Amino acid sequence: MTDTGPGLIEDYALLSDLRTAALVGRDGSIDWLCMPRFDSPSCFSRLLGTEDDGHWRIAPTGEVRSVTRSYRDGSLVLETVFETVDGVVRLIDTMPPEQDHWDADTRVVRVLEGVSGQVEMTFRWVLRFAYGDSVPWVRRGERDGQECVVALAGPSAVALYGDRLPYRVPGVRAHEAVFTVSAGERLSWVMEFAYSPDEPPAPVDPVAEVARSEAFWLDWSSRIAYDGPHADAVRRSLITLKGLSYAPTGGIVAAPTTSLPETLGGERNWDYRYCWLRDATFTLLALDNFGCTDEALAWRKWLLRAVAGDPADLQIMYGLGGERHLVEWEVDWLSGYQGARPVRIGNAAYRQLQLDVYGEVMDALHLARERGLGETPDSWAMQRGMMRHLETVWQMPDKGLWEVRGPDRHFTHSRVMLWVAFDRAVRAVEEFGLPGPVDRWRELRDEVRDEVLAKGWNASLGSFTQYYGGTELDAATLLIPAVGFLPGDDPRVLGTLEAVARVLKRGDLVDRYETGPGESEVDGLAGVEGSFLACSFWYVDALALAGRREEAQAMFDRLVGLANDVGLLAEEYDSSSGRMTGNFPQAFSHLALVNSAAVLFGGHTREERDRGGVA
Numbered sequence: 001m002t003d004t005g006p007g008l009i010e011d012y013a014l015l016s017d018l019r020t021a022a023l024v025g026r027d028g029s030i031d032w033l034c035m036p037r038f039d040s041p042s043c044f045s046r047l048l049g050t051e052d053d054g055h056w057r058i059a060p061t062g063e064v065r066s067v068t069r070s071y072r073d074g075s076l077v078l079e080t081v082f083e084t085v086d087g088v089v090r091l092i093d094t095m096p097p098e099q100d101h102w103d104a105d106t107r108v109v110r111v112l113e114g115v116s117g118q119v120e121m122t123f124r125w126v127l128r129f130a131y132g133d134s135v136p137w138v139r140r141g142e143r144d145g146q147e148c149v150v151a152l153a154g155p156s157a158v159a160l161y162g163d164r165l166p167y168r169v170p171g172v173r174a175h176e177a178v179f180t181v182s183a184g185e186r187l188s189w190v191m192e193f194a195y196s197p198d199e200p201p202a203p204v205d206p207v208a209e210v211a212r213s214e215a216f217w218l219d220w221s222s223r224i225a226y227d228g229p230h231a232d233a234v235r236r237s238l239i240t241l242k243g244l245s246y247a248p249t250g251g252i253v254a255a256p257t258t259s260l261p262e263t264l265g266g267e268r269n270w271d272y273r274y275c276w277l278r279d280a281t282f283t284l285l286a287l288d289n290f291g292c293t294d295e296a297l298a299w300r301k302w303l304l305r306a307v308a309g310d311p312a313d314l315q316i317m318y319g320l321g322g323e324r325h326l327v328e329w330e331v332d333w334l335s336g337y338q339g340a341r342p343v344r345i346g347n348a349a350y351r352q353l354q355l356d357v358y359g360e361v362m363d364a365l366h367l368a369r370e371r372g373l374g375e376t377p378d379s380w381a382m383q384r385g386m387m388r389h390l391e392t393v394w395q396m397p398d399k400g401l402w403e404v405r406g407p408d409r410h411f412t413h414s415r416v417m418l419w420v421a422f423d424r425a426v427r428a429v430e431e432f433g434l435p436g437p438v439d440r441w442r443e444l445r446d447e448v449r450d451e452v453l454a455k456g457w458n459a460s461l462g463s464f465t466q467y468y469g470g471t472e473l474d475a476a477t478l479l480i481p482a483v484g485f486l487p488g489d490d491p492r493v494l495g496t497l498e499a500v501a502r503v504l505k506r507g508d509l510v511d512r513y514e515t516g517p518g519e520s521e522v523d524g525l526a527g528v529e530g531s532f533l534a535c536s537f538w539y540v541d542a543l544a545l546a547g548r549r550e551e552a553q554a555m556f557d558r559l560v561g562l563a564n565d566v567g568l569l570a571e572e573y574d575s576s577s578g579r580m581t582g583n584f585p586q587a588f589s590h591l592a593l594v595n596s597a598a599v600l601f602g603g604h605t606r607e608e609r610d611r612g613g614v615a
Ligand SMILES: OC[C@H]1O[C@H](O[C@H]2O[C@H](CO)[C@@H](O)[C@H](O)[C@H]2O)[C@H](O)[C@@H](O)[C@@H]1O
Pocket: 254, 262, 268, 270, 271, 272, 276, 278, 279, 347, 348, 349, 401, 402, 403, 404, 405, 588
């Protein structure tokens, strides 16, 4: 077969074992997999290069007439059905989450079933460790009487067990098997990551592993307390958010990929396999809003651990285990997704000052209190430490929530979120009787509010602007009513909604700010980018909070339709090509979808569900 490169971003489906994730294309090829953690080096990297950078495809050898895909209901067990002229086959893919032993082996399970006729299949396995840089030593092995293929290179090893194990293709650094599957026949494979190259991990029963994975997800998704409009999309988004969580610590990755471009062919390529306080906070609020309280508790634990120490050292993002150094570097041997270079590992944004993060964390912990998640001895102490530090830095310009790589500015959204931080601190004292310098916090809250209304508002534009003194707009200012800074029907909020509609909205898609030639190039990057999907959902929320519910619901109905065939959304959408862009699937987009559903239709809290009621 000729190498056609990776598929469209929307051609991929997610597998996750709550420690790492794989992306499977419509062509039956796993093109992205990092083992054993989300942020480990990838061993399949076709997504960011070519077939030779690593992939694992199981697909009909000949022409495929149609491909249909779906997840088994409520789960991350993916079924891909290939129809060919000779018959139909079903490929079942999953990564079983380990419920009790989080240090257990990470594995990918693939089961192939003949549905009708007889179909010739090609199984191709190209393993490359270290983001495609390291060709392993591959040999036949054996454990517990079962043959396997073991691939080793440096610290990494995997073992492949299965019914038809591939053989080395002469003269090519790939392993292949060609065989026929008849109706009623079932073949299966398991690929496991091994820490010790001396002994392959013990073989497991693939069919039982699929059942175990499905049972885990069904049990988890049965706790989702929502059966309102677009229930399938909301449930799929929540399952996706759960799939982006790292169970051993409670951290949540912004996305399981790096360097899927925000601009096709461009340089806006970032590594999202880390935990942003902002994204994780929004995610946990979204999960908790739909009854997934365990995840909210796990996140708080992760947060307390990650930010422990001197509040002056607070970062805007951390590694999955709370690691602080996420040094950015470029992988010069990968050609990038459809040529979009550079491919970046690590993310220099970890060193940025983004003041909105303080507001987001204070807001999340305040909501946790309001929802009765209970206090921990450390959480208020940590918040007070954060507030003490904020009092020393709040006047500084920052990089804003969009993490611009241009100059620091007083971004209006950051300033609004500072108000949120001081406001939630005041309310913790007033509403929950917690100790703190409430008079000082009140004064600072009022000072920031006056400042935003004086400097962030531009009367001639009739809108809040992106930063003090600027004339450009920013979709993040749509969040002003959602955080309670001004009511949804305040004339300044309505003016901002109108201005965003005029300048940043194309159809239903909303850009986060203006990019490209002629703009102020606030982000310090070349080129234009697609529309940021979360901003479109924020627009829906702002419409609803302005009392324009019908319009909001109609727009939400259309936005939900942008998800791919298995309900997944990337970070951005390029309306000119009609393609998804940016990292995939992205927590920000999915959490914005479920939060809009909560605004429009009401989330169901666990208490309400337990009482058998509806929010
Ligand atoms: O486009 C510029 C920036 O893009 C990334 O940041 C975006 O993703 C983050 C994670 O989802 C999100 O928290 C942030 O608000 C987004 O702007 C990237 O990580 C940055 O390094 C980059 O400057």
